Amino acid sequence: MPPRKKPSAPASKSVLKSAATQPPLTSLRGVSSWREAAAWLKARGIEDVECITPDLAGVPRGKMMPTSKFTSNTSLALPSALYRHTISGEYPDETENFRYEPRDSDLKLVPDLSTLSVVPWETDPTAQVICDVVGTTGEQVPYTPRNVLKNVLRLYEEKGWKAVVAPEIEFYLVAINEDPDYPLHPPKGRSGRSIVGGQGYSIAGINEFDELIDDIYHFSEKQGLEIDTLIHEEGPAQLEINLRHGDPIQLADQVFLFKRTIREAALKHGIYATFMAKPMQGQPGSAMHIHQSVVDTKTGRNIFSNEDGSPSRAFFHFIGGMQKYVPSSLVMFAPYVNSYRRLTPDMACPVNNAWGYDNRTTAFRVPISEPAARRVENRLPSSDANPYLALAASLACGWLGIMKGIEPTEPTYDSANEGSIELPRGLLEAVALLEDEPALEEVFGKEFIGLYAGVKRGEFETFMQVISPWEREFLLLNV
Template sequence: MLDKKKDGRSAGKGGRVRTPAFVKNLRGVRDWKEASGWLDWRGIEDIECITPDQAGVARGKMMPSKKFTSNTSLALPSAVFMTTISGAYPEDGGGFVYPQDDGDLKLVPDLSTLCVVPWESDPTAQVICDLVRQDGQLVEFTPRNVLRRVLDVYAEHGLKPIVAPEIEFYLVHKNPDPDYPLTPPVGRTGRPIGGGQGYSIAGVNEFDELIDDIYHFSESQGLEIDTLIHEEGAGQLEINLRHGDPIVLADQVFMFKRTIREAALKHDIYATFMAKPIADQPGSAMHIHQSIVDAKTGRNVFSDENGEETDTFRHFIGGLQRHIPNALIMLAPYVNSYRRLTQGTSVPVNTRWGYDNRTTAFRVPRSDPAARRVENRIPSSDANPYLALACSLACGLVGILDKTEPDAPAGTAVNQDEIELPRGLLEAVALFEADDALRRILGDSFVTTYAAIKKAEFETFMRVISPWEREYLLLNV
């Protein structure tokens, strides 16, 4: 028989204390009692309470661990989630009204995300928080809640999405002066990294020590990397994550971005998730693999009992084709994002789909029926992972509900065909605001807030004179 000690730990006949299993969890606990034990066992001194803003940047507060477990109320101003990437505020209009009182939103820690911060010198932990109003209602325009809203609509129809993101990024020389172009870093050979290294093991080995740190940091946080490869660009890498629940995977991408940046800084270089950081190199994507399962049985509803494609599968693709151009602002959120979307490259600029065809926007990889899925190849790596997943899943869901039929699959390369996506930020915002079907799923308050932010970011960009303008206009016009 085991006796229970006063602190909740188990003791055997010899009086030896058995450590509770939960304190060894790399990621997540069930309740506040377990959180206290988890923090004590690790000697954690500080807690970072973080949440993603509209850009996917970590916002929040830091506090001593003892204060964290003492039922402390946490809050952030609502304005934090209405600012542009440069910290400016949008103008009222288009349904958006800036709150005059700038009232507080409450941070509610999701203890299933509790983990260490491995790059900090002092024992530190982090936890992702949800945002609620003072009455406890979820704040509908914040990214994690937007994704949750989409998943709730799936649940109402007995469905559950499964996703697997792939994130590309560049390693570049430190560049404190933004007037200068980014350049590839020097690897372990002492030579600048060149392009054309797709799937090269030697290319990965150029950054052995940095990649080891990425793996170690990730393992310490309970983050699972499926594979890591070198992409085509000079110093461009890609990390693939295992498939799972959309909120869990969005959380992982959110934390991976932070992890990779910190690992790179440790080696005195930058990691960037800009969509097109270097002019003559490929852009960086965040491809999203998606399937839908029956919430009760777990069966992939893209395949029937005979392993054939279902109407739901076709309608999901039809929804992507019909609505992704209207929601592109959530997948390509900045002026720079549209520099990646060019003809004649592996980046899709169309709304076509096909079987194992990487020139299409929506690729269906070869798989057995149970793993039938659709890969959305349009999102860029600068997208907020919560909003990118919410966007792609919402478009597919509208197709399922409206029974939208797709066109015929493309059997040839279509990356030279006419561009079928918005060519710039303002065009994308206008289409976004006009899609009532998406607005109903994503929520009016999110659509108006996000559109206002993007319009303000475009106006900020227009104040900057580019090198192209100085080169070709200065003495010629």
């Protein structure tokens, strides 16, 4: 495969322009107080504000309200059941570890004003703000995705460290598909013809969708979101966006908003953008690779490198933790039945637990870099993963490795995909591994593990109610 252009090496400072470095009225993204929020909204003539938060699937949920109500300290609430339904909107049966809140009581939305931005695709002046979720008396709710990630980051903070990440998100553009019984196929580009495969890193492939890509950039700029690079991937009309390195919460917020932005831009042009892990049979799947490093908050030094530039014990232990615990947390990187269709050895996707230097066949790749930029790329997450949970799981596995001093295997220098598959092969197996790992329960808490596992099992049961074309083709007249 040709070399990929990767994001700049992770460092200790976010590139996002915050309210602290920009005047509030000119800031594209974020303010630091309610007074500044009121002035910011007034200066733009904003009529409505969308208060959104990710559910377990990463789907934006929330409420829209007039600007006057938003700035009047109105209490915002959502039912707790919101975090207990499946991607299809169904509610699984209770089990010993999966329980509903008896009263289905409210959870409160608390706007994070640093995320305030416009919604550029709306015809009426509209703003959006990402919200945290707390209980009715202000207590933390440990199972909401943003809180799950924040809890993992606190583990690093307690050691005087700060995690730094850089996600890469792949997605497909597909023609409008009104009937889910029919397979997806690539849309027509500006040439009037459907784009075919084999367009990896093709500028002509990107140019087929020039106007759509212009809208993606335009919408992103209006929201204060920064794209590092955009490339055409191997699949037909498969694109990849690389984001600049920075704070994990800010980067998870960006992925959350980018998915929404890209879908809206595609719809404007009469096509779909999909982040399904494996939308088309016989074509590569879509990943969300995560580059990770850790810096000392006092010195700004990358703890993966010693002073002489050699790799540190923390670096190797981080990899050891990834190798030991990522298989048990795979369901947070591959959350749906479809996700496991991507994890096949003949589709340029790692199906192993190996690591190596600049080796894309390994699950954990160490890119060639200067010592200050030494990092570990987790290549297992699929683009359908909730970015908050994927980042939380990846960083938690590395943290456990450092804390427990777990030594990694020797690095792999040849192809790591030629043996047997070393990961869970399906959703239920992955759920069981998550439930059976005490170290992950220690990090994420029993309530989150039980809730997440219960939802995933519910989704599997819903999937099992659907009869596939394969079954009709090979079983109908043969068995």
